[in-house]
Amino acid sequence: MKTRLWLTALLIPIFGYASYFSDGMRAYRTGNYTEAKKLFEQAIEEDGAEQARFFLGLLYLDGKGVDRNLHAAKQFLQKAADIGNARAKCYLAKVYLQQKKPDKQKALKLLKEGLDAGADECSAIAAAYKIPL
Template sequence: MKIFLLVSLIPIFVFASYFREGIVHYKQKNFEAALEAFKNAALQENSKNAYYFLGLFYLKGLGTQQDLDKAEKYLQIASSFGNERANCLLAEVIILKYKDYDKAKKILISGKKSGAYECNQIAKKYKIKL
């Protein structure tokens, strides 16, 4: 019985470490390894934070080529979990991909009100007055 319990818990410990592993690699600027860990965290754990980091990585081209379609996809998922920081980055995708500054501004204003500091940074970068 104890062996069965131990064996059944192993996957939980393995999966629970993907996001943490991604953060460690991210802090070490080992972006390719971080990207893989965040992919695993998203797929295995459905981690809202992993989706945020995947969106960030594809937006900025960290450990991979910039891919605005993938960035948009992952940031929308993170946003659906209520991640306001993801909304800020999604506004940047909207600027870069669609050149829709009005829509981006609305998102940035909302994010700023919720306290997401990235919204201020992105607004400043693209000279959008909030």
């Protein structure tokens, strides 16, 4: 009986962690972006789910469930890229290309890094902005 209680106590935090991020992903995939934003923020704050930053960055980049905000998108995507999310580099490059003063040098560097790390989105973003890789 004690073993079962100990195991249950050990697994509860794991299920809690999966819940906010998983629920956020479910909301994101079904187009409930306002709910996804809230859940991703909870996943970061309460569970340390750093990959949720990538999806928050996408929400701000595209203005889904939030007002479009390139500054916020840049912050979230940069943090995601810093922890190794290759896809974040692709979308961070897109932020640099959409700024009032586009920075094509930084964008190109990020696109190449993301592509080298296996993020195919970088090719599509480069093509959309007519940037040869």
